Amino acid sequence: MGDVATHRRDELLAAAEELFARRGFQATSVREIADAMNIQAGSLYAHIETKEDLLWEILTAAADRFFDAINPVVGSDLVTIEKLRRAIAAHVGVITNSVKSAAVYSTEWRHLTEPHRSEFAARRDEYEKLFRSMVREAIREGALGDVDEKFATLLILSSINWIYQWYSPEGPMTPEDIARRITDLLLNGLRRAGT
Amino acid sequence: MGDVATHRRDELLAAAEELFARRGFQATSVREIADAMNIQAGSLYAHIETKEDLLWEILTAAADRFFDAINPVVGSDLVTIEKLRRAIAAHVGVITNSVKSAAVYSTEWRHLTEPHRSEFAARRDEYEKLFRSMVREAIREGALGDVDEKFATLLILSSINWIYQWYSPEGPMTPEDIARRITDLLLNGLRRAGT
DNA sequence: TTGCCTACCTAGCGCTTGTTAGGTAAACTT
DNA sequence: AAGTTTACCTAACAAGCGCTAGGTAGGCAA
Numbered sequence: 001m002g003d004v005a006t007h008r009r010d011e012l013l014a015a016a017e018e019l020f021a022r023r024g025f026q027a028t029s030v031r032e033i034a035d036a037m038n039i040q041a042g043s044l045y046a047h048i049e050t051k052e053d054l055l056w057e058i059l060t061a062a063a064d065r066f067f068d069a070i071n072p073v074v075g076s077d078l079v080t081i082e083k084l085r086r087a088i089a090a091h092v093g094v095i096t097n098s099v100k101s102a103a104v105y106s107t108e109w110r111h112l113t114e115p116h117r118s119e120f121a122a123r124r125d126e127y128e129k130l131f132r133s134m135v136r137e138a139i140r141e142g143a144l145g146d147v148d149e150k151f152a153t154l155l156i157l158s159s160i161n162w163i164y165q166w167y168s169p170e171g172p173m174t175p176e177d178i179a180r181r182i183t184d185l186l187l188n189g190l191r192r193a194g195t
Numbered sequence: 196m197g198d199v200a201t202h203r204r205d206e207l208l209a210a211a212e213e214l215f216a217r218r219g220f221q222a223t224s225v226r227e228i229a230d231a232m233n234i235q236a237g238s239l240y241a242h243i244e245t246k247e248d249l250l251w252e253i254l255t256a257a258a259d260r261f262f263d264a265i266n267p268v269v270g271s272d273l274v275t276i277e278k279l280r281r282a283i284a285a286h287v288g289v290i291t292n293s294v295k296s297a298a299v300y301s302t303e304w305r306h307l308t309e310p311h312r313s314e315f316a317a318r319r320d321e322y323e324k325l326f327r328s329m330v331r332e333a334i335r336e337g338a339l340g341d342v343d344e345k346f347a348t349l350l351i352l353s354s355i356n357w358i359y360q361w362y363s364p365e366g367p368m369t370p371e372d373i374a375r376r377i378t379d380l381l382l383n384g385l386r387r388a389g390t
Numbered sequence: 391t392t393g394c395c396t397a398c399c400t401a402g403c404g405c406t407t408g409t410t411a412g413g414t415a416a417a418c419t420t
Numbered sequence: 421a422a423g424t425t426t427a428c429c430t431a432a433c434a435a436g437c438g439c440t441a442g443g444t445a446g447g448c449a450a
Contacts, residue, residue: 026307028220030438042439043398051438081386089339097218107302145387151376152385154361155354162353181346181399190278190347190382203427225408237409237429246408 009047012037013061016054021100025055025111055108057114062105063123065092074130081143081187084134088160088186089179095163096175102164132155144187154187198382202241202349207232207359208256211249216295220250220306250303256319257300269325276382279329283355283381284374290358291370298358326352339382351381 015036019028030051034041048054069090073083095102109120131155138144144152160182167178210231225246229236243249262283267279290297293310304315327348333339339347356376361372 009303024219024221024305026219029436039397041437042400042402042441045439048394048395058261077447110219142387145383146374146386147380147385152380153379155355155377158360159350159354161357162349165353166349181343182350185342185347185350185381185384187384187386188340189380189382189386190339190342190350191382191384192337224406226406234406234427235429237411237430237432240409241427 008037009182012044012047013054013057017058017104020055020058020108021103021158025108052111052113052116055104055111058101058104059109059112060123061121061122062094062098062101063127065097065101065119065122065142066105066127067090069094070127070130074134076192078132078144079138080141084131084138084156085183085187087134088156088183089176091157091160092179092182093175096169096178099164099167102161105136106161106164128153128157159186200250203232207239207242208249208252212295212299214249214254215253215303216298220299220303247308247311248307250306251344252269253296254297254307254315255318257289257296258315258322260292261286261295261300261322262318262334263323264289265322269329274338275329275332277327279351280335280378280382281331282326283351283378284371286352286355287358287374287377288354288370291362291364291373294362297356301359302354323348323352331366353380 016028016033019032019036028091029041030039030044032042032109033054037044070087073086073090076086078086097173109124112120132149135144135153135156137147139149139152163178163182167173167175171193173181206230209224211228214227214231224236225239226236229239229247232239263284268281268285269277271281304312304319307315327344330339330348330351331344334342334344334347358373358377362368362370368376379389
């Protein structure tokens with residue numbers, strides 16, 4: 001498979017991703033994906049085996065980016081609270097770098113069938129565990145309050161995951177702004193200090 | 196339409212809601228909904244005009260419950276920060292009272308077609324505005340810090356909306372527990388006080 | 391020049407979809 | 421008893437779905 005083929009396949013994945021993010025996997029037909037490529041539906045099968053291949057590749061590529069971003073943070077020697085800050089920033093960076101990818105990652109995985117679905121669930125759990133470990137450690141060190149570690153982890157992840165619903169590169173905030181603000185709000189709270 | 200018909204229609208909406216929450220609107224066929232009712236697909240049309248009717252009714256019923264819960268809080272004479280606390284608790288109460296309904300409310304609205312889709316978007320915006328007003332007021336009164344009101348509002352709503360993804364009536368936390376914890380975390384932050 | 395490969399084409403195929411239309415048993419009303 | 425209504429039945433219908441198979445133009449290699 002040469003560069004042209006790889007390029008076309010990337011184009012195909014990008015078209016599929018955009019449509020899956022906007023309409024949902026099930027509501028998107030292979031004919032619509034082919035239309036976006038200016039080819040016929042039958043032609044897609046020169047690049048893929050099944051429609052689900054597209055979803056699987058989009059989801060595993062997104063998962064790879066999340067892990068690639070967070071692993072250096074987890075493996076660093078930073079104090080735990082700073083690790084947590086950096087991990088949030090890394091996650092936000094991945095989301096803002098590809099909002100559509102993040103949207104598909106959050107919402108379309110349930111359309112996977114076995115064995116892909118279990119594999120994806122295992123990866124997502126693994127990723128969540130990385131955050132949960134940092135939270136547990138930060139609680140143990142006294143950097144975080146006496147909060148339920150699972151609850152706190154879910155709060156953090158759900159707060160940063162909704163960013164794909166509103167972030168726009170054209171918006172006023174940079175990804176760094178967003179990461180800093182959301183980390184401050186999560187760690188320090190919305191309340192005015194001293195009240 | 197008598198009690199029996201109303202009962203059957205409620206049963207139909209409940210079956211549809213359960214399947215839409217678990218599989219998604221598009222991935223759920225009217226045959227599957229009919230199967231859940233022990234009737235044939237064609238029989239559904241004695242109760243509904245179209246498949247979308249089901250989604251529309253589920254979503255508008257959910258929106259009604261959110262507004263019914265929050266309007267008394269908004270119209271009360273409480274200080275704003277206490278209003279916000281109560282509004283969050285009211286929202287959490289609606290979610291925990293019907294997790295499936297909340298799931299459909301959060302994820303399936305995009306399968307609505309016009310004019311339902313615009314109507315739904317308008318209602319959701321109206322609801323968000325109620326929260327945003329309280330946040331703006333709390334910032335103005337100094338109860339909340341110098342945070343972006345839109346950002347803070349989105350943080351609050353997204354944090355409480357993910358509850359449908361993990362809450363179970365069989366779980367260890369009551370809805371009141373959850374509401375208190377999440378409000379504390381959002382207002383006071385995850386960080387240990389004094390650090 | 392010939393043969394091979396690739397990325398597309400067309401033309402389906404078998405299946406599923408949402409929905410409709412005519413029918414009917416049972417319950418209810420007159 | 422007769423007529424009406426309701427909630428279901430069956431049997432489609434038309435459209436769209438994911439995918440396959442045979443074909444081909446163009447590019448490339450021998």
